[in-house]
Amino acid sequence: MHHIEVLQARYHELRRRNNLNIDIQDLAYHTMLADATCVATIDHRRGRYQNAYTFFVRSMAIREKDPSTTAPELADAYSAIGLALFGLFQSCEVIVLVDKALAVAYAAPPELHHTFNIGRYLRNRSRPRAALRDFSGAKQDVEDADAFQTRIYGANSHFHGETAYILGKIAIEEGDLDEADRQLQRAYDLQYPGKPTHQSVASALYHQARAQKYTEQALLYLQQALSITQFNESRRGDQGESARVKRKIADIWERQGRLADAATYRAAALREKAELERTGLHPKAPDAEQEWDCFSDLKGDHAPAINQIEYHAYLQRVNGYVPWMREQGIHVASFKGLTPAFRAPEGPLRQKDDEGENVLDRIAGHHGTTAAVVLLAWLIQRQIVAVTMTTKPERLDEYAQALKVTLTPDEFDEITTVGATYHFRMAWGERFADDDRS
Numbered sequence: 094m095h096h097i098e099v100l101q102a103r104y105h106e107l108r109r110r111n112n113l114n115i116d117i118q119d120l121a122y123h124t125m126l127a128d129a130t131c132v133a134t135i136d137h138r139r140g141r142y143q144n145a146y147t148f149f150v151r152s153m154a155i156r157e158k159d160p161s162t163t164a165p166e167l168a169d170a171y172s173a174i175g176l177a178l179f180g181l182f183q184s185c186e187v188i189v190l191v192d193k194a195l196a197v198a199y200a201a202p203p204e205l206h207h208t209f210n211i212g213r214y215l216r217n218r219s220r221p222r223a224a225l226r227d228f229s230g231a232k233q234d235v236e237d238a239d240a241f242q243t244r245i246y247g248a249n250s251h252f253h254g255e256t257a258y259i260l261g262k263i264a265i266e267e268g269d270l271d272e273a274d275r276q277l278q279r280a281y282d283l284q285y286p287g288k289p290t291h292q293s294v295a296s297a298l299y300h301q302a303r304a305q306k307y308t309e310q311a312l313l314y315l316q317q318a319l320s321i322t323q324f325n326e327s328r329r330g331d332q333g334e335s336a337r338v339k340r341k342i343a344d345i346w347e348r349q350g351r352l353a354d355a356a357t358y359r360a361a362a363l364r365e366k367a368e369l370e371r372t373g374l375h376p377k378a379p380d381a382e383q384e385w386d387c388f389s390d391l392k393g394d395h396a397p398a399i400n401q402i403e404y405h406a407y408l409q410r411v412n413g414y415v416p417w418m419r420e421q422g423i424h425v426a427s428f429k430g431l432t433p434a435f436r437a438p439e440g441p442l443r444q445k446d447d448e449g450e451n452v453l454d455r456i457a458g459h460h461g462t463t464a465a466v467v468l469l470a471w472l473i474q475r476q477i478v479a480v481t482m483t484t485k486p487e488r489l490d491e492y493a494q495a496l497k498v499t500l501t502p503d504e505f506d507e508i509t510t511v512g513a514t515y516h517f518r519m520a521w522g523e524r525f526a527d528d529d530r531s
């Protein structure tokens with residue numbers, strides 16, 4: 094909570110000082126832009142869609158004034174505003190904004206399409222289309238999103254889990270409950286690994302239960318969902334999610350004649366809903382059923398800002414894991430980033446070519462630096478926060494060169510593609526299959 098309030102206060106202070114007559118050379122300006130986007134992302138994740146919307150619009154206003162804004166940044170900004178509006182149930186407006194994002198992306202040459210989050214924009218358009226009951230349009234967006242995602246992240250990424258989730262919800266609306274069950278199971282299977290307590294897993298289970306109507310299986314799904322949402326209550330404020338699940342469990346227990354248990358759960362759900370509504374932070378839902386969908390994360394008072402994971406050229410975390418974290422507003426940092434230089438001498442970046450040189454030393458030679466610096470620069474250029482260490486003070490000066498070295502696009506690609514031909518994991522190997530590169 095604290096860091097969000099600090100950010101908001103700083104944003105307001107800067108805004109007052111600058112009054113939007115911004116000098117883009119001014120560091121304060123960049124801080125303000127980063128803060129507006131960051132505040133909006135955090136608000137969005139906490140279910141405060143109105144706040145998120147306001148801040149995304151401000152961040153957009155700053156971006157539009159900044160000539161250095163890139164096309165992908167502009168498209169992302171349109172799509173983010175759209176997603177906040179979706180939380181406010183304004184589906185028609187969402188489509189207008191996401192169309193703008195897609196127009197910016199498709200105006201770029203095809204060879205640059207991979208630099209845009211086209212999969213995300215299409216998912217963000219399929220949701221409001223489904224809400225407006227344009228199911229064929231929504232499914233077309235999902236199909237296009239899947240084609241893009243498969244090209245960029247491979248066949249079974251986290252993002253394919255998100256599209257399966259969208260298709261599952263559409264199938265429920267269409268009354269095709271077998272298809273709903275199939276899609277939601279796929280959503281669960283793709284989203285569970287690596288993040289078994291994530292909200293998306295609980296939501297897949299919740300809707301899977303809806304597809305099962307009032308069966309014993311539905312009850313099992315809901316109880317599994319409840320164990321996740323309750324686990325998240327203290328750390329993420331998922332009380333609203335728990336209330337939604339409890340209400341559904343109460344419906345089933347009522348049918349089964351467990352009237353006392355049903356009454357207890359229903360009362361708890363209603364009490365929680367009333368309390369959340371009193372905060373005045375939830376959006377106005379178009380109907381009584383959707384009122385229960387308004388409370389995701391509403392009591393959450395902290396969200397992870399950064400995740401330090403093993404990351405280097407031999408472990409580039411496939412299946413879209415890194416872009417997925419970024420979509421959640423989580424920065425990604427590395428550990429064991431220097432592994433290709435010192436821990437895997439058998440790896441291809443260290444193999445000698447005909448002239449007796451290896452890739453890392455050759456690139457380091459071009460820049461008059463060391464293999465360690467090249468790997469740190471590669472991480473920085475991948476927008477991974479490069480965390481390293483040393484027991485030797487003199488190495489600190491060496492590491493610091495990474496801030497001045499910029500790899501050429503060819504050098505950057507060579508490390509990426511040659512590195513990706515080899516798999517090496519230093520940490521937590523016992524928790525992953527030998528060939529698991531996620």
Ligand SMILES: NC(=O)c1ccc[n+]([C@@H]2O[C@H](COP(=O)([O-])OP(=O)(O)OC[C@H]3O[C@@H](n4cnc5c(N)ncnc54)[C@H](OP(=O)(O)O)[C@@H]3O)[C@@H](O)[C@H]2O)c1
Pocket residue numbers: 401402427428429430431432435465480481482483484485488520
């Ligand atoms: N979040 C987590 O789960 C997690 C897990 C592991 C590590 N970490 C943290 O991540 C940070 C980075 O640590 P890391 O081990 O992952 O870093 P790293 O950047 O992969 O490796 C740093 C090591 O590389 C060695 N090195 C540098 N140049 C060398 C050279 N020319 N020849 C031989 N060795 C050389 C350094 O040894 P010298 O000491 O001899 O300079 C240093 O110990 C640390 O703060 C660590 O605590 C976090």
